[in-house]
Amino acid sequence: MKKFKRPKIVTLAVRLTITMVAVSVLPLALIALIILLGVRISEADRRSLELNNQLELYVAFAEQLIASDGDLQSASNILLSRPVGSGDGAIRVFGSAGQIFGANGSNSAFPSRAAASQFVTSIPTVFVAETRGRRYVAGQVRWQQKVVGVIEVSQSVEDEDRLLRVLIRFVFISIGLAFAAAFLGSSLVARWLARMIGQLRETAEQVADGDLTERALERGPSEIVQLARSINTMTDQLAERLSRIEQQSEAQRRFYRDVSHELRTPMMALGGYLENIEDAENADEQAQSIRAMQAEIARLARLADELLRNDAQPSLTLGPKQTLDLGAMIHELVQNLSGRAQRSGVELLAQVPPRPIVVEADRDRLKQALLNLFDNALRATPPGGQISMRVSLTADQVVIDVQDTGEGIPTALREAIWERGVRGAEGGSGLGLAIVRTILRAHGGEAMLIPSEQGAHIQLRLPIDG
Template sequence: MKPSLSTQVFAIVLGTALAVAVAMGVSAHMALNRGFLGYLNEQAVNRLELALVSVTAGYRENGGSWDFLREKPELWGRLLRPRLPEAQAPAVKSSPAELTGATRRFTLFDADRQRIAGFATPSADALERPVVVDGLTVGWLALTPFESVSSGAEKRFADAQARVAWAVGGGALLLAAGLAFWASRRLARPVRQVAEASHRLAAGDYNARVPERRSGDEVAQLSRDFNQLAHTLQRNEAMRREFMADVSHELRTPLGILNGELEALEDGVRQLDGTALASLRGEVVTLHKLVDDLYELSLADVGALAYRKAELDLRPLLRSTAGAFGERLQGSGLQLQLELPEQPLPAFGDERRLRQLFNNLFENSCRYTDAGGRLRIQAARGPGGTVIDVQDSGPGVTPEQLPRLFERFFRGEASRNRRTGGAGLGLSICQRIVEAHEGRIEAKPSPLGGLWVQVVLPAHA
């Protein structure tokens, strides 16, 4: 079984801290040893210079020969004592070189490089000083440098420093472990909450949410994005169910009427005359329009609607569309006000789709405006393109309904009176057409008391 995310974060942070602590401890230990050894060797070199003076004086005092050391080797230690005033002698005796036994690493050679006294096995990298008497080199005094800490005092000092270094490293490691545990819990907990909520969401629980953090980091943004995603999926699922219910209702009603009409004709209750045929044809037209609207919306959703755009003038389109609704407007007792400028209204679009746009807008106003009302259509050139305003008189739309007017199957009226209300797809199709032309459409309350739909279309590609 793979370790959890919190365990992985803890292991990564702790492992990194452990590697850093070990690296720092080892490097500090090596640097201390090298520096300490360098300090000891430096003190030993200073002591070598003092011993050189004593050895040279001893050679002079014993007849200019090294025989006194060959005959009495015990004089070697006395010969190395520095010949200094009494005031300086105590400081030399307590120096690090004396305390670490540097004189025990001195070796005396004669002029022929033959060992006379001192350290028996000098190293190849020993530091040498010539013993010069009356301008002649009569011997060599060599110092074998320290290569490791071995004596008691130095060993205790090095061990103490090592213990301090490991104690500090251990404390840092414990602190890193605590911080790693805190960080892993803090980072992994919201991620785990999102993962658990994702499982519930995938299982169909669209009410799944995660607590939102107030911090502005990426984890907080992840929580907010997940909740927004869950809300969107919940809303889409509700819209899908409403869509299926609306489609089934809109299809069932004309089909039910058709079925009833046909049964009445079969049973002889109704005669097959012009009235019956007109009724059947009306229901078929309703079904055909509903299916066409659904098909166009499905094509718009996948971006498959065909558009043949070109430079055109919107004034003829608006005039012809308004003229096509003239008889219907008179029959409904509606007054039409068409206000168009004398200058052209340029637009870059598909003439057939724009005609469909204006037809749906006029149809919507005619359908939902009370008899005796007004329909005002205005068009003008604006800074963002050509602006078309379609306004009607009452009844109006409540502020709560305005944002939903472009939803599929949404209708402002509460009932489903098929005499005045359509399927609720017209404005949705209008929105898709305007978006395909890179324009914008919005709905707001009309000064006339009804609905105001404003469309802005770009004048050029």
């Protein structure tokens, strides 16, 4: 089987060079050819005009010489003694029938075609000849309306041929120099253009490979600059679209983390209530825990509805605010989590002022923030440790300090614990403290980390009424 041979690909630089050389040299060669033809025709016309003028003078002079007797043969010696223009000129005098009366200068043995056409009798073609490199003209000499002879004047065209040879040599040298200059200039320009196009191609390939930081150099001819600008614009638009896709992907991942974390908090509360029901000694305590579970189930339904709603607003939104006793809510949470704390071997303490602490808040969101805070503390505190919650009042704020005896928050993470996705050594989704701060700020409050020698110390501040 004959192996297929792939044809060689001619590079862009070679094609551009050939094209530019052809475009520049071919018109020059055509112009040179036109000039040569023009010079040749002009010289031929000049030479013919000069010979015709000389012929008219000789014919007129001959007719004057034979005006009395019509004897051209006798007058031929006088005619032949006159010079024939410049250069290698020659003259011959013929009778009317073709017989030669006399001649001077270089010539052939037979009359020329110009002379033969003037005889009164025809001359056989075999007796007609011309010397190569000469131009001939001939005219009739008349006496009393009769042709008595023919005068033939000729001149060498060697000067014309020499001039043409010089011009042709000059043209070939000029075309050769022009070709060399055009080839050199075209090669430089072609390589320059090919290099810029190659750079644009490399940029496009790098962008196609995923490097969206690469940009084409906007330099060179306007067309190359426009092409580079289009590539850069395309790259910017592609980077922007990929950034949007990444943002959407991150928003999707964040949404699933939020769903997981938001739903885990009420589930944790329900688990605590179930544990309290198991530990309850009378029906009243069980009924109280069941009512609390029903409230948590309702809150779980509201959270699921909020999380799964197609809301274009990415920030957290609060539900209707209501007046509530923050101290009672904290006691409820401590009671709910006491069973889990006992099974974990952790002591749970709460110091709450005896008087009501009235705040305007979204009950579910505020409870979610406190549960997240307790959940983080319980997961970070080892068995035998302690979690304390102390509530104090200022003129216009309630301050909640939650401190545990765990390993604490690493120094490298202290500035980043309020960001989504940041996880501590105990694991988790990395959303707890981020949601706590978001909820507190939505209520006009703040969550902050207090430096502590042991464990983690989180402080919450919330505006109060009255």
